[in-house]
Amino acid sequence: MRLLHTSDWHLGQTLHGFDRSDEHQAFLDWLLDTLVAERIDALLIAGDIYDNANPSAASQKQLYRFLRRARAAAPHLNIVIIAGNHDSPGRLEAPGPLLEEHAVTLIGQVGRDASGDIDVDSLVRPLLRRDGSIAAWCLAVPFLRPGDVPRVEDSENPYAAGVAELYRRALDRALARRAPGQAIVALGHCHMVGAAPSADSERRIVIGGSEALPSTLFGPEIAYAALGHLHLAQTVGKEGQVRYSGSPLPMSFSETHYPHQVLRIDLDGETALNVAPLLIPRTVDMLRIPPRHAPLPEALALLAELPEACEAPAPYLEVRIALEQPEPGLRARIEAALTGRHARLARIDTVLPRRRETESAAMPEQLAQLQPDDIFQRLYRQKYDADAPPDQMAAFAELMLAATGAAR
Structure with a gap:
């Protein structure tokens, strides 16, 4: 058998x-x-x-x-x-x-x-x-x-x-x-x-x-x-x-x-x-570009070298970026680089510098003693190793005001 x-x-x-x-x-x-x-x-x-x-x-x-x-x-x-x-x-x-x-x-x-x-x-x-x-x-x-x-x-x-x-x-x-x-x-x-x-x-x-x-x-x-x-x-x-x-x-x-x-x-x-x-034959390929996380200019240069779009099924693409700080317009820049290229952007995988050990420790205060913007600032600092920029703090404040108004 x-x-x-x-x-x-x-x-x-x-x-x-x-x-x-x-x-x-x-x-x-x-x-x-x-x-x-x-x-x-x-x-x-x-x-x-x-x-x-x-x-x-x-x-x-x-x-x-x-x-x-x-x-x-x-x-x-x-x-x-x-x-x-x-x-x-x-x-x-x-x-x-x-x-x-x-x-x-x-x-x-x-x-x-x-x-x-x-x-x-x-x-x-x-x-x-x-x-x-x-x-x-x-x-x-x-x-x-x-x-x-x-x-x-x-x-x-x-x-x-x-x-x-x-x-x-x-x-x-x-x-x-x-x-x-x-x-x-x-x-x-x-x-x-x-x-x-x-x-x-x-x-x-x-x-x-x-x-x-x-x-x-x-x-x-x-x-x-x-x-x-x-x-x-x-x-x-x-x-x-x-x-x-x-x-x-x-x-x-x-x-x-x-x-x-x-x-x-x-x-x-x-x-x-x-x-x-x-x-098993693979009908749609999967690409990781760059093979390892690299700075954005290097990644964009590699994306520009992809073949031009054609009728065959386009491969799925994961773009791997090493950032020094948050990049608000990251997706738009990657999509622009992919215009006319034979690929489908499925995922952007980013890495940032390691968090500060002192900031990654547990917060000493009780949460009840902290204001929401304090918590946001601490979490941002833990993740990005930098202070939250003013525009993001302002956006967070608007969200808090909207949430407070809805609760009332």
Whole structure:
């Protein structure tokens, strides 16, 4: 059996106000062609299908259209989808009864039986060969919140211990069901110890820093663990069977250098014989100019060297400026430099001199003893290492007068 592992689509995501539905559609079209060309038997999608818990109608339609086209192009295809921390479990599961008629499994949350116990059976799903026989068992475990996991007494990290216990129960159920020669694969949406997160686009998923899980969570009985949540494709642990596929698109400028990919896995009986990355074409580029923060004149000179505008999709642009003091007309000067250039200004990232250590300390007075303009002046000095200019102090005073008048 041949599997394809992908995750973190984030359908509906915008990049600093720019809609990305065309980029997502280009990826889905490529993925559909890849499923057919690579003769894939099972598509595993490890969470964060949508960018938020209340996805737009357009992004939901984009998902369902892809699922319909995938089934039409590959009628034998198993499709297993789990929810990530960005997804609404209930919303993702809602069309499940209908989609199960088309061999699509949606697991949004950990189910409970009538007595309140975890419904482990609902998390253990067969993967079928083209002749209808079972080739493997899939532990389809969605993103787990603290209330989803079993309670484990006397544990230093109750969340991690509960996750391990839940996977153990699911594995025991799969081991009891499988016949010789049938592999066990796992899906998960989690943060593993030692794995590298992205700087700007990944949320902490469990409050308190207890979300990082050990790679020993997936033992040798599991042929392959298909993970989601981290956007950088990477292997966890030394054995090589626990992997993140990464996101298909860069979700922020910190991800511009990532090798965006899906992973093809060949199962040979109970083992994963081969894991191969398939690189995803990037339809819209992302630029950081200058590569490091530089003074404004240097940055403007580099922007002027960009190619002239053309009909091809313009790359997203982050401009990185090192300022000595606040520059009120900064955006206007950058936009003027970009006139007629082949780029879309998405973000201006500025850095200023370090704050004074004496000013960055906590204020000695109680806030109640300070006037609003005093607080504004102190905060401005902490951030910009300079006194607030008179025009900004005057503007602040006007805002305070307007707020006072509205309160009356």
